[in-house]
Amino acid sequence: MSKLACLGGKPIRTARWPDWPVWDEREIKALESVVRSGGWGRLYENSRVAEFEQKFAGYQDAKFGVAVTSGTAALTVGLKAVGVDIGDEVIVPGYTFIATATAAVQNNAVPVFVDVDLGTLNIDPDAIEAAITPRTRAIVPVHWAGRAADMDRILAIAARHKLAVVEDACHGWGASWKGRKLGAIGDLGAVSFQASKHMSAGEGGIILTNDEDLAAKCFSYHHIGRIAGRPFYEHHLIGWNFRMTEFQAAVLLVQLERIEDQAQRREENAVFLSRQLAGLDGISLLRREPYMTRIAWHSFRFLYDERAFGGVPRDAFVAALKAEGIPAGHGYSHPLYKNPVFAEQRFGRLVEHIRFPDYAGMALPNCERLCRESVTIGQTCLLGMRDDMQDIADAIRKVKAHAHELAGKPAEALP
């Protein structure tokens, strides 16, 4: 095997990875028809947004869908709809995207960060249980990287303590738990169609639920307090304008036609890549629990142990992989609670009224470890061919075989 590409050797690959987003003439025609129709904002009749809500909810095994502008909006509205209010506590994982937690603060509530399971990257049910107080109102399990959280245990805890469950299915839609798609297994769930997600309209989101009352509440909150069937200028609650446009829905309706094929391709590739990497010392693959009946593979993740790679730090390993032509990354470099917004409690005057935990002093062991050891390969790579997966595995083995050449070289020193 030639020397490492980051040290001047020949890279494992120079070929392109699959383009993203995937689109063709159908998206152009769909957008053109919205432009020509003049009905650009959400319509009351013959609305593509309403059609998309119905189709996507059906695809996700949910009775109702309320399309919104983003996953962040879906979480914010969802927490409001289940009754999260001033000073309530909302339990969230410490290793997640900012919106999972800021949605609570947007509702004047307190995010309570708990640890995750290193084998699944999902919220640890024991940690949830330990964090419950009389102020706890909701749990937000994130189906991380498209892998179902342990919903049996989470639903049982929620039922015992009378808590709402708002699923963050922003990565997880398309995946299933015991054969049921994610998002409407708890009270409701939030989905994102932001540009990196496995179906996108640039931005966008949807709330999923099986509860008609919650669906009506979400509809009203996202529609500045309007109620379906009531006069246009009659507003019933303090809501937001989080309406999806007809442009977004037109694109998403086309994207929906491709997602089964794409999901199968990702699954086949991820299974193949997992087999190639299984047993490789220093690479820990995630557990596939029996309840994860389908994984959506929002990303392919593993944990990296530098001790098996001659002490090469994770970031140098990732840089070496990139030089080999593999678009690897490491995800979050610090847990969510270490972001300035939490660590310094930048919540405006809310801090005068509500007591927040000492986020700066927190250190959840698994979240901290993940930020040091996680390696990620994005979902778009998984749309490649089997040979592309082989390139990923070969590059990892090559870096391992040559790890001694990287000794003492910090990631920043590598091209």
Ligand SMILES: Cc1ncc(COP(=O)(O)O)c(C=O)c1O
């Ligand atoms: C886990 C998670 N939750 C919520 C969101 C928010 O979604 P959006 O970017 O559509 O607001 C994201 C988006 O990246 C996410 O990864």
